[in-house]
Every structure is written in structure tokens, then in C-alpha cells.
Amino acid sequence: MKDLLIIGAGPVGLYAWSCAGLMGLSGYIIEGNSAPGGQPAELFPDKAIYDLPGIDKITGQDFVNNLLANTKKYCGNMTLLLETKVSELTEINDGFAVKLSNNTVIEVKTILITTGNGVFTPIKLEQLDSNVTYQNLTYQINNPQQYHNKKIAILGGGDSALDWANHFIEEKITSNVTIVHRREHYRAKESSVAKLQQNQVTEYKNYHIETITTNGELITEMTLIHNDDNSLVSLQADYYLIQYGAKIAPSVISQWPLTFTRANKIIISPSGQTSHPRIFAAGNIAAYEGKYYNMATGFGESINALYNITKIIHGEKYHPGYLGADLQ
């Protein structure tokens, strides 16, 4: 049986991962998304963060990259599993049997919940067959160079849609970008809206999708219809990037026998313990009176929870000392 399961690889889970490694704990960290990083990576990758100790200013994604670099060095015997959630939790002697969404069952002595505000999943195009993986449809860009010299249609009118439209042109990945928005006005920074024109992005504002034509796993055409005058436009692209935003997927953890606030946060004690003695929580999911929700608070909660977890693993008298002292 392993020592620990950390659920959620946002900033707090990632910090907990490297601290758990430095404390010599064994186990797993699971992340429901296809990439770690939580809110800084998903919601504010380019925004500057000013309130981290010892760091003047850093963007959300750069900070996540730094946390990941630390986990590479210090993860010890803790393994990351992406696109994995908990399906079932069963109590066994001195721990838990946890069935994961990939159908494997792991056994751990303790659990640290760092699920923050939940798993963000992209809002999908409703008109398509959800059983088909369309080869030229994407909700997330992982490798922009894949779109070199391709004709790209971006659907959405928020910051991320406009940022990608401008990025493709400014980075000279392709000069053929179309953006489709269902409203007359974008919900994005004025500077990004102005850049669309400078970058000669083709814009269809106040249009929505009337029909989508497919051939097997390919989208061959979208027909757009104007919201006011019903005029039709045929949209044909090599790739369709959907940027309709994200929603939070439901989690089974909210059904676990823990004590929750009305806002569905888990109440913890000063040692980070939930109402179950072997389940701890830290970061945005954890609540107590007077809490200020930011990352620094979450980091403190997570290392404190891990300290108390080591006492469950090694006995009440155990003290991990200052972490990494043995590495010098």
C-alpha cells in the first residue's frame, strides 16, 4: 500500500507533489485534465502574479512551469496520472482502495484533496456526433506549428479566441485565419480587437452555425447564418478551433462523507484534516473561517497537511525536519 494519493494537479497539488517527494512519501497525484496547472494555466496563463513570496512578478503559465520543474527534481516515489479521476472510494484496513477512472484500483494510506475549483472542460459544439473524434476539430492548441500555412477557422469571441487568431498571424504560422462570433461585439481586450483588423483576420460577427457537413471524421463545411438578416455564409477550413470557454465537470468527491460548506468547499482543521482522519484538503477546495483564498495560502495549507500525513504514516513522534536538508 502506498502512502498518499493527491487529487488535483493545480498549483497547490503540484507544490504538494514535490514536498511529498522531499518528505519521502510514496504514491500518486492524479489530474482530471490532460495537462497539469489548474487555474493559472487554464484561466490566466498570461496574467502577471505579484503576490508570490520571493518572486517579483511572473505569468500564470511560467509559474506553473516552475512548479513542474521542481516536481521533476523532487517527486521521489510519487507518480503523476493525467486525465484520471476517482470513480469509487472504499475504506480498507489503515487506508483506502481507490478505483480510478482508468479502471485501475490503487491502495493508499492517506488522501490529500487539492481539487480547487474543479476540472475545467471545454464547452463543445453541440451539433456534432459526440462519439466521433473529428480530425480537423480542436478545443485546445498544443502545438501551434501543426497549423503551418493551414486555413484556420476560430469559433468564439472571448480573449482566448482573439489571442489565438492574432498569435497565428503575428507568429507567421498562417495568414489565413477566420473568426466567427455569435455577437456583434467581442468579449475581449480592446487591444486584441484592434489587432484583428491590423492582422487582416476575416471576421464574421453576429453569425451562428446553421449546419455542419461532415465526411467520416472530417468537417468539410460549416454554414453560418446572420442573426438579423438570415444571410448565409459557407465556411471551409483545414482546421476548426472551438473557443467557447469552459465549464466545471461534476466530481464524485462532493458525495464523500466529509463536511462541506454551502459553497461545496471542504471544511478542514488547523492540521489540514477533513472530518475523516485520513483525508486532508488544501488550496481552493479547503475552507475555514477567515480564510484568504490565494496560492500562498494554499501552499502553506498543503505542506502543513503533508506534515500531519507523515505522522499518520510514521507515528505521532515523527518530524520530517527541514525538507531537502539531506540533498545538500
Ligand SMILES: Cc1cc2nc3c(=O)[nH]c(=O)nc-3n(C[C@H](O)[C@H](O)[C@H](O)COP(=O)(O)OP(=O)(O)OC[C@H]3O[C@@H](n4cnc5c(N)ncnc54)[C@H](O)[C@@H]3O)c2cc1C
Ligand atoms: C483570473 C484569476 C486570477 C488570479 N490571480 C491570482 C494571483 O495573482 N495570485 C494568487 O495567489 N492567486 C490568484 N488567483 C487564485 C488562484 O488561481 C487560486 O488560488 C489557485 O489556482 C488555487 O489552486 P488549487 O491548486 O487549489 O486549485 P486549482 O487551480 O483550481 O487546481 C485544481 C486542479 O485540480 C484538478 N481537479 C479538480 N477536480 C479534480 C478531480 N475530481 N480529479 C482530478 N483532478 C481534479 C483541476 O483540473 C485542476 O488542475 C487567481 C484566480 C483567477 C481565476
